[in-house]
Amino acid sequence: MVHRIECHENSVPDIYFKRNLAIKKDELIDFISNLLSEGLKVGSVKNTIDNSDYFHLSFDDGFKEHLEIAQELKEIFGFKDDTMTFAINVGNSITFNYTGMDVLYEAIGKNGESALGQCFGLDFTNAEDDIIGKLKERIIAISPDEFSQIRNCLRLETKRLSALFLNSSEIRELAQLATIASHGMTHRDLTNHPEISQQEIRQSKRILEELVGREIQIFSYPEGRCNPQIQQFCKDAGYVYSLSISHQQDNPYCIGRFCITNHRKEIMRRLHE
Ligand SMILES: [Zn+2]
Numbered sequence: 001m002v003h004r005i006e007c008h009e010n011s012v013p014d015i016y017f018k019r020n021l022a023i024k025k026d027e028l029i030d031f032i033s034n035l036l037s038e039g040l041k042v043g044s045v046k047n048t049i050d051n052s053d054y055f056h057l058s059f060d061d062g063f064k065e066h067l068e069i070a071q072e073l074k075e076i077f078g079f080k081d082d083t084m085t086f087a088i089n090v091g092n093s094i095t096f097n098y099t100g101m102d103v104l105y106e107a108i109g110k111n112g113e114s115a116l117g118q119c120f121g122l123d124f125t126n127a128e129d130d131i132i133g134k135l136k137e138r139i140i141a142i143s144p145d146e147f148s149q150i151r152n153c154l155r156l157e158t159k160r161l162s163a164l165f166l167n168s169s170e171i172r173e174l175a176q177l178a179t180i181a182s183h184g185m186t187h188r189d190l191t192n193h194p195e196i197s198q199q200e201i202r203q204s205k206r207i208l209e210e211l212v213g214r215e216i217q218i219f220s221y222p223e224g225r226c227n228p229q230i231q232q233f234c235k236d237a238g239y240v241y242s243l244s245i246s247h248q249q250d251n252p253y254c255i256g257r258f259c260i261t262n263h264r265k266e267i268m269r270r271l272h273e
Pocket of ligand 1: 060061183187222223
């Protein structure tokens with residue numbers, strides 16, 4: 001699981017590195033080269049489930065640089081379309097209802113952390129507080145309507161936000177190189193407000209299918225969070241696989257992943273054992 005990739009010097013704000021959500025492009029390429037030279041093979045999601053000799057690359061959140069990295073990985077390694085999955089947050093890329101932690105990072109840069117606390121009705125007087133952690137738990141738990149009301153308070157610049165995410169024509173281009181998955185509409189913990197979650201699991205699939213002209217078979221849970229009810233919604237909506245963080249054996253709707261920034265060293269160590 002990959003989030004942001006620094007393809008050019010200082011192209012990714014520090015907060016993503018601090019929160020372990022960014023990797024430099026050369027490090028990503030080195031890591032993939034190492035996996036391949038250790039004898040692993042790159043394959044589809046199904047390949048990785050059936051055979052532990054395979055790995056699959058998944059990229060979450062539809063960041064602008066994902067198109068560039070897909071082109072480059074294809075050029076270097078000759079990867080086939082089904083070896084890389086790019087999960088698109090439809091709200092951020094297509095319907096422009098910006099949500100999720102990226103919006104929060106953008107807002108922190110603009111307003112400062114304590115001003116944000118007021119927007120969310122949280123009081124950060126204790127210097128020990130993990131402010132981002134607390135804001136995150138709040139932002140991913142509230143309903144899309146509640147978030148819309150807070151969005152005004154955040155004084156966001158949509159121009160800056162739209163520059164952060166792939167747009168429709170870039171997603172179409174990406175679909176020619178790799179597999180497109182849905183990452184939902186509002187990037188929140190879908191186990192909250194389940195009736196809205198069911199709608200967005202279906203709606204995001206339909207919007208992406210219309211955009212790229214092919215079936216969307218994979219759902220990637222925002223923040224990796226799911227429960228049996230949300231897994232069932234994915235199955236009912238017609239997805240074939242869902243990507244999570246935790247893994248449940250023999251459950252195609254809870255496929256675990258390793259975060260590249262947190263687990264890179266551990267994976268290499270295990271391969272050498
Ligand atoms: Zn995400």
